[in-house]
Amino acid sequence: MHKRILNWYLSRECVPYWYVLAADCLIVLASGLMAYAIGHGAAYMVVNFGTLLQSLLLYLLCFVVGFRALRTYSGIIRDTSMADLIRVTAALAIGVVLVMGMRVVMHTDDWLMPLRLRDLLLLTLIAALGMCGLRVVAKEMYDIYLRNYSGGGAYGLNSNDLLDMELNELLPRHPIHVDISAISDAMKDRSLMVTGAAGSIGSELSRMLAGYHPSELVLIDQAETPLHDLCLHMQREHPEVKCHCIVTSVCHSNRMDDVMRRYKPEIIFHAAAYKHVPMMEDNPEESVLNNVDGTCKLARLAVKHGVRKFIMISTDKAVNPTSVMGCSKRICEIFCQSLNNTPEAAGTQFITTRFGNVLGSNGSVIPIFREQIRRGGPVCVTHPDIIRYFMLIPEACRLVLQAAIIGRGGEIFCFDMGEPVRIADLATRMIELSGKHNIKIEFTGLRPGEKLYEELLTDDETVLPTRHPKIKIAKVRNIDFESARREIDNLIAAARTYNTDATLRLMHRIVPEYRHPDTDACALKQQKEAAPIGPMPGLAFHHIANK
Numbered sequence: 001m002h003k004r005i006l007n008w009y010l011s012r013e014c015v016p017y018w019y020v021l022a023a024d025c026l027i028v029l030a031s032g033l034m035a036y037a038i039g040h041g042a043a044y045m046v047v048n049f050g051t052l053l054q055s056l057l058l059y060l061l062c063f064v065v066g067f068r069a070l071r072t073y074s075g076i077i078r079d080t081s082m083a084d085l086i087r088v089t090a091a092l093a094i095g096v097v098l099v100m101g102m103r104v105v106m107h108t109d110d111w112l113m114p115l116r117l118r119d120l121l122l123l124t125l126i127a128a129l130g131m132c133g134l135r136v137v138a139k140e141m142y143d144i145y146l147r148n149y150s151g152g153g154a155y156g157l158n159s160n161d162l163l164d165m166e167l168n169e170l171l172p173r174h175p176i177h178v179d180i181s182a183i184s185d186a187m188k189d190r191s192l193m194v195t196g197a198a199g200s201i202g203s204e205l206s207r208m209l210a211g212y213h214p215s216e217l218v219l220i221d222q223a224e225t226p227l228h229d230l231c232l233h234m235q236r237e238h239p240e241v242k243c244h245c246i247v248t249s250v251c252h253s254n255r256m257d258d259v260m261r262r263y264k265p266e267i268i269f270h271a272a273a274y275k276h277v278p279m280m281e282d283n284p285e286e287s288v289l290n291n292v293d294g295t296c297k298l299a300r301l302a303v304k305h306g307v308r309k310f311i312m313i314s315t316d317k318a319v320n321p322t323s324v325m326g327c328s329k330r331i332c333e334i335f336c337q338s339l340n341n342t343p344e345a346a347g348t349q350f351i352t353t354r355f356g357n358v359l360g361s362n363g364s365v366i367p368i369f370r371e372q373i374r375r376g377g378p379v380c381v382t383h384p385d386i387i388r389y390f391m392l393i394p395e396a397c398r399l400v401l402q403a404a405i406i407g408r409g410g411e412i413f414c415f416d417m418g419e420p421v422r423i424a425d426l427a428t429r430m431i432e433l434s435g436k437h438n439i440k441i442e443f444t445g446l447r448p449g450e451k452l453y454e455e456l457l458t459d460d461e462t463v464l465p466t467r468h469p470k471i472k473i474a475k476v477r478n479i480d481f482e483s484a485r486r487e488i489d490n491l492i493a494a495a496r497t498y499n500t501d502a503t504l505r506l507m508h509r510i511v512p513e514y515r516h517p518d519t520d521a522c523a524l525k526q527q528k529e530a531a532p533i534g535p536m537p538g539l540a541f542h543h544i545a546n547k
Contacts, residue, residue: 020073021064024088027130028063028095028123032056035122036115048113055112062102063095063127070094072131085132092124092131178402178468186267186405187212193265194219195250195298196272198226200358201313204397205269206230210238217241218263220256220272222249250294253301260305267404268302270295271313273329280325281448284503288495291328296335296488303345310348311404312336314412316356316389320513323448327507327514333412334510335488338481340410349409353400354474356389356415365423369430377439379427382446387420399470406466414463416470484510 036052037045045052067073070091072084099120102108109115115123192209196202197219203226206219217234221227224247231245244263248255250272273291274280280287295312302310314333317326333352340350372379396415403413424441431439446452464473487510494502508514 017073021067023134024067024073024131025060025064027134028060028092028127029053029056031126031130032059032115032119032123034126035119038122039116039119051113055108055115058108058112059095059099059102059115062098063092065098066091066094084135088131088135089128092128096120096124178398179405182405183401184212187214187401189213189215190266191216191264192218193260193263193268195221195268195270196313197221197245198223198230199271200393201396201400202269202271203230204393205271205400207233207237208394208397208401209269210234210241210243214241216263216265217243218259218265219243219245220248220250220259222247249290250298251290253297256298256301257304260301260307264305265307267309267311268298268307269311269313269400269404270298273313273332275315275325277317277323277325278447280328281323284324284500284507285495285498287324287328288331288491288503288507291325292331292335292488293492293495295332296492299336299339299350303339303348307348309351309404309407310336311351311353311400311407313400314352314354316354318354320515321511322515324504324507327511330511330514331488331491331507334479334484337410337412337476338479338484341478342481349407351403351407351409352412353403354412354414355391355396355399358391358393358396365426366430369427373430373434373439378442379431379439380442380444381423381427382444383452384424384443386423386446386452388423389420391415399468402468403471406468406471412474412476413466414472414474416472 033045033049033052033056070087072088072091099115100117187209192214194202194206194209194217197206198221202219202221206217210217219227219230219234227245227247231243234241234243234245246259248259250256250270272294274283274287299310312332314329315326317323318330318333319326321327321330333354336350336352339345340348369379399415403411407413427441431437431441462475464475466473487506491503491506491510494506
């Protein structure tokens with residue numbers, strides 16, 4: 001543990017934080033000299049410079065304690081907010097209190113140059129102005145650079161150059177740390193499979209997994225061109241990894257059976273799914289046939305071939321779903337959870353990870369807004385009050401890997417997504433970043449199946465902590481697998497007939513909390529028809545406003 005901490009503090013990733021801490025320490029020392037010069041005269045300060053510097057260096061340790069306690073150095077300076085400035089001031093106040101305590105307990109005035117309380121308060125004021133000023137000026141200079149010196153504003157850059165800069169600007173967050181050593185030990189020398197490997201989450205997961213030296217890496221996707229691009233990346237960056245890129249759909253049972261028999265994956269990361277809410281509203285049967293049927297087939301094959309862990313990527317849209325896509329993912333959760341509790345699946349651990357929107361992923365608002373800004377606007381937002389939880393792609397993938405080693409089977413892991421973000425604020429910040437101030441925001445109205453806000457838990461779910469502060473376990477009701485399987489098989493059979501009414505009616509039957517414009521009519525039909533099976537125990541949830 002101590003070795004991992006030491007390695008982190010000495011790593012290249014940590015260098016920017018050392019720079020910020022060093023700058024803050026120099027500001028405190030300079031503020032002390034300036035405060036003493038103001039209080040006693042510059043000439044007296046120069047004469048006693050050596051003794052005074054010794055006192056300030058000792059007292060600096062007290063301020064460093066304050067910086068460490070409130071982590072004033074851990075943020076990205078160009079993303080400074082008012083909360084960061086308040087934290088800087090509070091850290092300085094902690095330092096002053098500790099200095100006063102040192103003077104009383106250790107009688108430092110007897111063997112160091114005395115500093116009056118007035119000197120300390122003036123030091124604190126000057127240091128606060130200096131440290132806050134450094135952060136504000138750095139942020140403003142960065143914005144000026146983007147607007148005036150980056151090829152006609154930030155949006156004069158190409159999309160690849162923009163992405164990292166853009167995401168850090170739009171979603172300032174503290175870095176999320178995971179247990180790299182434990183993840184590496186769990187993945188090393190194992191055969192790993194990623195479905196949906198050419199997608200945003202799948203491709204990032206694949207790149208991360210390749211760095212942990214698996215014995216084989218099997219990448220599955222039906223999108224030929226992006227999968228080919230990923231294969232070229234693997235050949236270039238990880239030539240030592242045995243990487244197999246297979247163009248197919250997880251719905252093709254025979255093909256997937258042959259792949260799993262050949263490569264014998266020990267861990268499967270299932271990221272393949274149709275995810276666009278409006279598209280699935282117009283194609284509910286395809287949502288069922290791809291998301292639900294594909295997951296069920298893959299999960300059964302995982303049991304058949306003795307896969308150790310099956311990690312399914314879900315979404316916050318599965319909680320109290322109002323969309324076909326969200327409901328289909330909730331059904332996938334139900335199947336995997338209930339299958340995990342059966343005797344025949346005892347050798348396979350089914351783990352679900354649930355998180356919100358991923359900034360920068362294919363089809364996310366970032367590239368859409370960016371293109372609208374480049375065209376001169378307007379930037380289209382569905383509703384002025386719509387909010388979403390956001391996470392960066394690498395953050396989400398790191399937490400998926402952490403959940404994979406924490407999970408023991410049957411859990412739904414919810415990730416701490418931070419504070420929700422107003423989409424209108426996101427659009428405003430992107431317009432500011434572009435330097436084009438004449439672009440307007442246009443509100444177009446909520447799309448079918450779209451919520452004003454997303455939820456991560458239902459009210460019947462409680463959350464348990466894990467050893468990682470950003471990962472919680474959602475405790476949900478146990479569901480009988482046989483009942484779930486019969487209902488889901490009926491749903492898939494209905495979807496294959498492309499009977500939309502029957503498909504929606506059965507989705508609502510499996511997930512009663514599903515709310516869709518047609519579900520009230522579907523529910524009424526259900527009451528009038530003879531139910532082929534009794535109600536499934538443990539599937540009903542109440543609606544909440546748990547944001």
